[in-house]
Amino acid sequence: MEALNSLLVLLNEPLVQFFLWTAVLYIIASVFVDRRVAFWIGLVSATAFWIKIHGASVALKGWGIVVAVLLIVLGIKKLFHLNVVLLLKGRKRCPLCWETAHRKALICPYCGHRFSSQEGAGE
Numbered sequence: 145m146e147a148l149n150s151l152l153v154l155l156n157e158p159l160v161q162f163f164l165w166t167a168v169l170y171i172i173a174s175v176f177v178d179r180r181v182a183f184w185i186g187l188v189s190a191t192a193f194w195i196k197i198h199g200a201s202v203a204l205k206g207w208g209i210v211v212a213v214l215l216i217v218l219g220i221k222k223l224f225h226l227n228v229v230l231l232l233k234g235r236k237r238c239p240l241c242w243e244t245a246h247r248k249a250l251i252c253p254y255c256g257h258r259f260s261s262q263e264g265a266g267e
């Protein structure tokens with residue numbers, strides 16, 4: 145019961161509702177278009193919807209969080225040469241053909257490039 149109550153409190157949080165709307169619109173849009181495009185469609189339409197009904201402050205906070213996460217991911221990529229998104233998927237990028245292969249692959253399945261030991265996950 146306790147957990148359910150805290151979940152309900154969380155659901156009443158406007159920022160959480162904003163991201164729920166983004167998620168719902170994202171799922172609808174991803175039926176029709178690429179997932180990356182669908183994410184932006186979801187975010188932009190949730191923002192438009194939100195500004196109309198509740199005003200801009202929560203939507204701006206939501207965008208702040210999205211931009212912060214993007215900056216962190218890009219920052220890690222620049223600083224450590226590590227692609228977090230690929231790492232989470234358990235994949236690495238082939239330096240020759242730019243396709244993604246399994247994290248533990250020794251040879252690229254697309255072009256036959258032999259991965260050296262330091263060509264780990266990401267990048």
Ligand SMILES: [Zn+2]
Pocket residue numbers: 238239240241242243252253254255256257
């Ligand atoms: Zn390759």
